[in-house]
Amino acid sequence: MTTLVTGATGNTGRHVVEELVRRGEHVRALTRDPVAAADRLPAGVELVTGTHTEPEKMDAALEGVDRLHITVTSGLAEVGPELVRRAVDAGVRRLTVVWGGYVGPVEQAVADSGVEWTRLEPQEFMSNTLTWSESIRAEGVVREPYDMPSALVHEADIGAVAAVALLDDGHHGRSYNLTGPEALTSRQRIAALSRATGREISFVPITHEQAIERLLATGVPRADAEYVIGWYAEPGEDATTVVDTVEKVTGRPARTFAQWVTEYAGRF
Template identity: 80%
Template sequence: MTTLVTGATGNTGKHVVAELVRRGERVRALTRDPAAAVGRFPAEVEIAAGTHTQPDSLDAALEGVDRLHITVTAELAEVGPELVRRAVDAGVRRMTVVWGGWVGPVEQAVADSGVEWTRLEPQEFMSNTLTWTESIRTEGVIREPYDFPSALVHEADIGAVAAVALLDDGHAGRAYNLTGPEALTLRERISILSPAIGRDITFVPITREAAVDRLLATGVSRADAEFVIGWYAAPPDDATTVVDTVEQVTGRPARTFTQWVAEHAERFRVPAAP
């Protein structure tokens, strides 16, 4: 059997690929730039050219595929249901979908597809910490409007749960809320990150308006910027409440933020002078 992983070089997709390979599954990795993906996957992974935001171009990528992993993005919202339809027509019989934060058109299309499906509902990704890389490197500072607790989840745990749901029975029709093993405030995250990189890090509060403007400067729409910052201002209970879903599904505890920091600490350090 073959599993097609969309967004295979992304935050979660690469971990889905790694877990499937570890379990001996035949994997086809979908990417816009196959040349750039060479060397990023084990040799046994088949690389397919394409993007899930253009479903009419994916006939070849879907050929012979039994299982499909989808990561919902803003760009996928309009065309995602067509991707799901084409996947079902091509013979896909099991799907996992990483939601976009709510049950939108893609998530609903998967649920209505008539095939076995599992929806993964991760809370804040630990990799969001990487948005601080530049300010930590250059100033030793983190600027955010709120110091809220967040039950951060490691992207590799999302990949591990996806692999189990794709390969093992008993997960059809389930929606899995995914968190890490602890809810950490921003200052608590700093207390873990700072000694790991050998540098003091200062938290500098900014206004909500400044946070929105920062997102607008990256090309995010005002509606999306207001939504994101509003979420941080009043995170839902699911975002701050630890659950043991990762352990229940995979049989091992969720990875900690300390583990994530150990894996990525070098990215926050000032590069050594040549």
Template identity: 80%
Template sequence: MTTLVTGATGNTGRHVVAELLRRGERVRALTRDPGAAAGRLPAEAELVEGTHTAPEKLDAALDGVSRLHITVTPGLADAGSELVRRAVDAGVRRITVVWGGAVGPVEQAVAESGVEWTRLEPQEFMSNTLDWIGSVRAEGVVREPYDTPSALVHEADIAAVAAVALLDDGHAGRAYNLTGPERLTMRERIAALSRAVGRDIVLLPITHEQAVERLMATGASREDADYVVGWYAAPDEVATTVDDTVERVLGRPARTFAQWVAEHADRFKEPAR
């Protein structure tokens, strides 16, 4: 059987591809630029050009696919229902979807698809820490508006849960809240990163509006930027509470933030001069 992974080169998607291949699954990786993706994904993956936001162009990508992994991204809301419909018509019988932070049109379309589905509801991704690379390398600082706690989850654990739900029975109709094994504030995360890179890193507070404007400068809409920064201002209790779902599904402890930092520490270090 073949699984189509959308967003295959993303922070989570690339781990989904690798985990499925590790378990012996045939994987078709959907990417806008197969040439660039070739160096970022395992050679065993079949690369196909396309984007899940243009499902009308995915008939060939869906041909022969029995399982589908979707990551909800900005811009997918309007195309999500069509993507799910075309996938089911093409013969997909099991879908995993990484939600966009709430049960929106895509998540609802998956739940109403008539096929087996599992919704993955990760709280904050550990990979969000990568946004600090530039300021840490250049100045040894992190600029954030809030020092709120978060039970952030390793993106590879999200992928591992997705692979289990796609390949194993017993996960249909489930919505899995996914967190890491600990609750950390921004300062605690910065301290862990500081230890790993071997230099002092300082948290410099910025205003709520400055954080919104910073996100908008990357191309985010005002609505999306307000949502993200508002989440940090007043996170839901579920986002700050450790949940053992990852361990229950995988049969092993969830990866820690210290493990994530060890994997990425070199990216935060100053380049050699």
């Protein structure tokens, strides 16, 4: 059987690929740049050129695929339902989808697909911490508008849960809220980074609008920027409450932020 992973070199996609390969599965990885992907993904992965935001060009990639993993990214909302339809028409019988923060057109199309599906609803990715790396390296500071707790989840745990849902029975129709084992504020995360890097890192508050302007400067549309910073202002109960879904699904505890920091300390 063949599993197609879209966004195969992304934050979560590469972990899905690695988990599937670890379990001995044949994986087809969809990527814009197969040459670069070959250096980032395990040996034996079948690399195909493409992007899930162009489903009309994915017929060859979907040929012979039994299972499909989708990560909802920018630009997918408009074409995602077409991707799901083409996948089902091509013979895909099991779908996993990493949501975009809410149940939008893609997530709904997966739920209405008529085949087995599982929706993964991770809270904040631990890898979001990498957005601090430049200012930490240059100045030893982190600038954020809020210091709210967040039940951060390791991207590898998202990949592990996706692999279980793709390969094992009993996950059809489930929506899995995914968190790490603790909720940490920005200051607590900074303290962990300070310990790992051996350097003093300061927290510098900025305004809500300054945070939005910072995202706009990177090319993020205003609506998306306002949504993201609004989430940090009022993250909601799910974003701050630890749940044990990762352990229940995979059989092992969720990875800690300290583990993540150990893996990525060199980036700071």
